[in-house]
Amino acid sequence: MGNCLVAQSGGPTAVINATVAGVVQANHLNPIYDHVYGGLHGIEGILAEKLIDLTGLTDYQLQILKQTPASALGSCRYKLKRENTADFEKLFEIFDKYGIDTLFYTGGNDSMDTVAALSEYATEHGIKGHRFVGCPKTVDNDLMITDHCPGYGSAAKMLAAVVQQTWLDYNVYTRQEVFILETMGRDAGWLAASTELSGLVDLLILPETAFDADKFVARVKEIVTAKNKCYIVVSEGARYADGSYLSAGKAKNDGFAHAVLGGAGQALKNLIVESGAAQRAKVQDMSTLQRCAVISQSKTDVEESFKLGMSAHMRSMDPTFTGMMVAVKRPEGDTPYDPQFFAVEASKVANFVKHVPDEWILPDYAGVSQQCLDYMRPLIQGEPELVCNAGLPVYIHPFYL
Amino acid sequence: MGNCLVAQSGGPTAVINATVAGVVQANHLNPIYDHVYGGLHGIEGILAEKLIDLTGLTDYQLQILKQTPASALGSCRYKLKRENTADFEKLFEIFDKYGIDTLFYTGGNDSMDTVAALSEYATEHGIKGHRFVGCPKTVDNDLMITDHCPGYGSAAKMLAAVVQQTWLDYNVYTRQEVFILETMGRDAGWLAASTELSGLVDLLILPETAFDADKFVARVKEIVTAKNKCYIVVSEGARYADGSYLSAGKAKNDGFAHAVLGGAGQALKNLIVESGAAQRAKVQDMSTLQRCAVISQSKTDVEESFKLGMSAHMRSMDPTFTGMMVAVKRPEGDTPYDPQFFAVEASKVANFVKHVPDEWILPDYAGVSQQCLDYMRPLIQGEPELVCNAGLPVYIHPFYL
Numbered sequence: 001m002g003n004c005l006v007a008q009s010g011g012p013t014a015v016i017n018a019t020v021a022g023v024v025q026a027n028h029l030n031p032i033y034d035h036v037y038g039g040l041h042g043i044e045g046i047l048a049e050k051l052i053d054l055t056g057l058t059d060y061q062l063q064i065l066k067q068t069p070a071s072a073l074g075s076c077r078y079k080l081k082r083e084n085t086a087d088f089e090k091l092f093e094i095f096d097k098y099g100i101d102t103l104f105y106t107g108g109n110d111s112m113d114t115v116a117a118l119s120e121y122a123t124e125h126g127i128k129g130h131r132f133v134g135c136p137k138t139v140d141n142d143l144m145i146t147d148h149c150p151g152y153g154s155a156a157k158m159l160a161a162v163v164q165q166t167w168l169d170y171n172v173y174t175r176q177e178v179f180i181l182e183t184m185g186r187d188a189g190w191l192a193a194s195t196e197l198s199g200l201v202d203l204l205i206l207p208e209t210a211f212d213a214d215k216f217v218a219r220v221k222e223i224v225t226a227k228n229k230c231y232i233v234v235s236e237g238a239r240y241a242d243g244s245y246l247s248a249g250k251a252k253n254d255g256f257a258h259a260v261l262g263g264a265g266q267a268l269k270n271l272i273v274e275s276g277a278a279q280r281a282k283v284q285d286m287s288t289l290q291r292c293a294v295i296s297q298s299k300t301d302v303e304e305s306f307k308l309g310m311s312a313h314m315r316s317m318d319p320t321f322t323g324m325m326v327a328v329k330r331p332e333g334d335t336p337y338d339p340q341f342f343a344v345e346a347s348k349v350a351n352f353v354k355h356v357p358d359e360w361i362l363p364d365y366a367g368v369s370q371q372c373l374d375y376m377r378p379l380i381q382g383e384p385e386l387v388c389n390a391g392l393p394v395y396i397h398p399f400y401l
Numbered sequence: 402m403g404n405c406l407v408a409q410s411g412g413p414t415a416v417i418n419a420t421v422a423g424v425v426q427a428n429h430l431n432p433i434y435d436h437v438y439g440g441l442h443g444i445e446g447i448l449a450e451k452l453i454d455l456t457g458l459t460d461y462q463l464q465i466l467k468q469t470p471a472s473a474l475g476s477c478r479y480k481l482k483r484e485n486t487a488d489f490e491k492l493f494e495i496f497d498k499y500g501i502d503t504l505f506y507t508g509g510n511d512s513m514d515t516v517a518a519l520s521e522y523a524t525e526h527g528i529k530g531h532r533f534v535g536c537p538k539t540v541d542n543d544l545m546i547t548d549h550c551p552g553y554g555s556a557a558k559m560l561a562a563v564v565q566q567t568w569l570d571y572n573v574y575t576r577q578e579v580f581i582l583e584t585m586g587r588d589a590g591w592l593a594a595s596t597e598l599s600g601l602v603d604l605l606i607l608p609e610t611a612f613d614a615d616k617f618v619a620r621v622k623e624i625v626t627a628k629n630k631c632y633i634v635v636s637e638g639a640r641y642a643d644g645s646y647l648s649a650g651k652a653k654n655d656g657f658a659h660a661v662l663g664g665a666g667q668a669l670k671n672l673i674v675e676s677g678a679a680q681r682a683k684v685q686d687m688s689t690l691q692r693c694a695v696i697s698q699s700k701t702d703v704e705e706s707f708k709l710g711m712s713a714h715m716r717s718m719d720p721t722f723t724g725m726m727v728a729v730k731r732p733e734g735d736t737p738y739d740p741q742f743f744a745v746e747a748s749k750v751a752n753f754v755k756h757v758p759d760e761w762i763l764p765d766y767a768g769v770s771q772q773c774l775d776y777m778r779p780l781i782q783g784e785p786e787l788v789c790n791a792g793l794p795v796y797i798h799p800f801y802l
Binding site: 008012041044045068069070071072074075076077157158160161162164165166168169170171172173174179197198282283284285287288289291292293294295296298377380381382383386388390391392393395398400401 | 442567789796
């Protein structure tokens with residue numbers, strides 16, 4: 001019998017570790033692998049042979065892993081380039097050395113490209129007996145084909161609850177107030193859109209719609225005139241018609257040639273104050289917290305992430321199951337929400353971005369359609385029972401430290 | 402029989418409404434007042450006769466009120482000045498008109514000054530039959546005499562949990578990382594200090610210690626050199642030896658002549674990057690969210706706030722109970738934490754600030770002493786069962802809207 005390896009890549013989420021827990025749990029139930037190894041810091045750490053043994057994690061440890069945010073195995077932004085054959089050779093050497101039949105790789109579309117590339121390489125070089133399986137995760141919810149991504153539901157629940165709470169706070173004084181909440185999401189507006197689940201947002205600025213400063217300022221003026229308050233949500237990726245980000249002054253690049261965003265809220269504040277639409281505005285940038293907030297995990301999200309890991313493990317019994325991503329499907333019709341899992345070629349997911357559909361976006365920054373709300377609502381349902389100690393959530397100490 | 406009036410002032414907290422719920426609940430159990438009125442927007446709204454009737458709130462409504470953050474009755478920053486006798490005359494007119502025997506006023510030290518001033522005015526003018534009772538609340542925990550302030554425990558729990566979660570997140574990559582969390586707290590370091598409950602903070606910058614930029618940068622360099630990471634917490638009120646705030650560039654004043662703070666984290670980031678102590682640093686400013694985060698309420702805190710409201714109501718049966726604040730006392734010795742309540746003259750609390758004691762602050766930004774941790778720990782214990790609907794916490798719609 002062979003072994004398997006699970007590793008994590010890209011930005012963390014509040015439920016990414018639940019997928020790892022699912023793989024380990026499935027192997028408890030049906031030990032098709034002798035060892036479940038964890039690769040530290042994704043492909044980067046695997047290349048450096050940084051592997052640990054997760055096989056013997058107890059049920060209690062798996063439960064705590066499910067409520068541990070961020071990547072317990074560590075993450076990387078290392079891009080496996082097809083032309084860099086030395087990396088591939090090294091990886092297959094390590095797979096052989098550790099008897100690894102299957103690699104489960106959690107991540108976003110770059111990670112799915114890694115899954116596709118490894119699978120293609122094996123085929124092209126006639127290397128048999130390996131399966132490369134992608135497990136989607138991203139708070140941005142921007143992967144194609146899968147109905148949604150594990151990690152999104154918890155971030156969406158966090159953001160919608162934050163809107164409730166800060167809306168209640170910003171209303172308490174009689175004075176004029178403009179509140180601006182900035183969310184992550186890169187070029188997809190899903191995270192910003194999730195705040196509409198609160199029913200309290202006045203203006204929603206998504207990356208999908210070219211930003212028109214005059215129209216925006218006019219709307220702020222109207223709303224402030226009407227009720228002396230205005231609650232605005234903006235996605236970090238919001239941009240003008242020419243493609244430049246609202247936060248343009250601060251843009252830098254990370255290792256993947258992605259723009260490092262942030263500052264859209266401050267840009268809106270400047271617009272508002274300089275135009276005289278309001279005298280002042282407060283910005284709350286949710287920053288890192290929105291993608292690791294275990295205090296508002298969605299139970300639906302955690303359980304999906306866990307089941308997805310189990311499903312990936314179980315499907316990998318099929319020796320031809322490679323280059324695939326396990327995706328989530330939503331039941332059709334009016335049946336209660338009960339997600340199913342299916343397999344899709346990772347290459348069909350890699351390097352694309354799923355946007356909020358135009359037809360779900362209301363004009364004049366008025367938010368999203370009922371259809372969009374109906375899409376998001378099931379994903380934030382339920383509150384897992386959090387194991388706490390001395391007043392704080394218990395977590396698994398990172399395996400890489 | 403007469404009536405009573407409860408109102409809220411100053412910045413909101415996650416549990417301030419629990420005190421209101423406690424007053425109403427006590428009056429259900431012993432209806433010494435015909436009506437429990439709520440004054441909207443504090444003294445400012447009472448002056449405008451904006452009163453509503455809270456007497457008939459059901460047990461379920463009180464439960465939801467306890468989990469509703471921010472001031473459900475609205476707040477104000479209106480300062481009742483002793484020389485402005487017209488305000489006092491108007492207030493006593495309104496008290497007479499509505500048959501109000503007792504005013505319960507929740508807030509910080511400015512609110513306690515209001516309680517003291519109203520009581521003094523009544524005595525000086527021979528007005529009998531009124532009680533003015535202060536109920537402390539502030540996330541800043543800066544009130545004298547009371548062991549701590551309701552509202553602090555929940556904010557402290559939120560912040561310590563946020564450190565856990567963002568610490569897990571910032572560690573996942575192998576690259577160098579400096580993370581800076583900025584907390585509220587004005588001139589008192591209690592909120593920033595609470596992050597030490599996580600056990601994960603490398604450097605803690607409190608307002609109580611004059612900030613030394615060279616020493617700070619040297620410490621960052623040492624820590625980054627040692628482990629390639631550095632987690633820093635800074636209080637918004639941190640300042641240099643000459644008294645100027647780290648965030649000085651941005652300081653403005655609110656209506657109370659308090660400095661409007663914020664930006665200390667960014668100031669530290671600039672110091673770090675410009676000095677070359679690290680190449681980059683990420684700032685998370687917790688801003689408004691830390692004082693209204695019902696998703697991480699401390700059960701101990703909610704119940705204390707509720708009981709404090711009940712205690713205030715019950716003590717007000719004594720017709721001489723005026724100009725007093727209900728304070729919290731901690732049991733002595735090694736007994737389990739079980740707070741008691743006692744009364745103190747509001748004038749002894751008003752307009753002072755309780756700081757983190759010097760002897761609790763470790764040198765070189767190394768955090769706080771075990772005694773300080775022992776003081777804070779009981780206040781963050783327990784997680785209330787949150788009533789949710791459609792995936793989000795249920796809240797009471799603000800009474801003032």
